[in-house]
Amino acid sequence: MASLVFSLPGGEKLSRQISTQCRIPLGKTVLRSFPDGEIFMRVLPTVKDKICFLVGSLNQPDSKISVLLFLTKTLRDMGVKKIILVCPYLAYMRQDKIFHKGESLTSKYFAGLLSSLVDEMITVDPHLHRYTTLSEIYSIPSKVIQCAPVLADWIKQNIKNPFILGPDSESAQWVSAIAEKCGAHYVVLRKKRLGDKEVVVTFKNISELKNKTPVIMDDIISTGHTMIETIKNIVSMGLSKPVCIGIHAVFAGDAYAKLKQCKPKAIVTANTIEHVSNQINVWPLLEKTLKNYVV
Numbered sequence: 001m002a003s004l005v006f007s008l009p010g011g012e013k014l015s016r017q018i019s020t021q022c023r024i025p026l027g028k029t030v031l032r033s034f035p036d037g038e039i040f041m042r043v044l045p046t047v048k049d050k051i052c053f054l055v056g057s058l059n060q061p062d063s064k065i066s067v068l069l070f071l072t073k074t075l076r077d078m079g080v081k082k083i084i085l086v087c088p089y090l091a092y093m094r095q096d097k098i099f100h101k102g103e104s105l106t107s108k109y110f111a112g113l114l115s116s117l118v119d120e121m122i123t124v125d126p127h128l129h130r131y132t133t134l135s136e137i138y139s140i141p142s143k144v145i146q147c148a149p150v151l152a153d154w155i156k157q158n159i160k161n162p163f164i165l166g167p168d169s170e171s172a173q174w175v176s177a178i179a180e181k182c183g184a185h186y187v188v189l190r191k192k193r194l195g196d197k198e199v200v201v202t203f204k205n206i207s208e209l210k211n212k213t214p215v216i217m218d219d220i221i222s223t224g225h226t227m228i229e230t231i232k233n234i235v236s237m238g239l240s241k242p243v244c245i246g247i248h249a250v251f252a253g254d255a256y257a258k259l260k261q262c263k264p265k266a267i268v269t270a271n272t273i274e275h276v277s278n279q280i281n282v283w284p285l286l287e288k289t290l291k292n293y294v295v
Contacts, residue, residue, distance in 0.1 A: 005053045014055055054071065092111075120143070124247070125147055150270070153182075164215050216230050216244045240265070245280075249275035
């Protein structure tokens with residue numbers, strides 16, 4: 001069955017890469033904003049009875065969801081066979097519990113919205129903390145790509161004597177998998193969140209870290225406060241400068257600049273979200289997965 005690739009805002013480079021590597025034609029849309037901020041959209045190619053891949057990360061989701069909504073509705077009206085969302089970074093996964101009366105369980109509501117718009121979803125290492133799988137909140141088939149092997153390979157090739165540090169219990173499962181794959185020791189620290197922009201990270205003096213390169217790993221680097229606090233602890237113990245590695249380079253506001261001010265040895269991320277810190281390429285994992293859908 002014929003397929004097309006459509007780019008969501010910010011997903012242009014990945015869309016072109018997928019089109020080239022998977023030999024799927026690029027679909028073209030005309031998208032512009034009216035003076036009042038409303039969107040004009042037109043889908044140019046014929047999509048009837050075709051599989052359409054919508055490609056792009058959902059960071060800054062509130063500015064992208066209207067485009068996704070109008071694009072999927074337009075494709076449905078034009079007779080598309082199936083819509084598959086390819087979003088390396090999946091937003092709205094962190095509010096996975098109601099802590100105070102009246103709070104919105106945004107992870108569940110966002111999942112309901114996406115499930116109503118697309119038929120399937122492919123994503124990379126979503127933030128699964130209190131959820132075990134995406135199927136707990138998503139009613140559509142979801143393929144999760146795990147990039148632990150790629151991260152482990154990068155560490156083995158670029159860091160001498162690594163010692164992996166996971167910032168909290170949420171990171172334990174995938175940090176341990178990465179440490180095992182690259183033959184390194186690891187430890188999971190304790191984190192207490194005091195607010196949206198304030199955390200406290202603590203750990204005991206670890207003699208094993210002597211003569212090792214500390215590698216602080218987290219799935220999402222957003223405000224950067226978790227890594228900043230961890231760096232402060234490492235420096236206070238007189239250890240080597242750490243390498244900071246994240247999967248999703250959200251870097252809200254001036255987070256990247258603040259993290260750089262702590263002078264870690266390096267700040268490295270995967271390219272699920274395009275950023276200057278991207279050094280770990282996970283796009284081939286997406287391409288390999290998509291080739292299974294192409295007939």
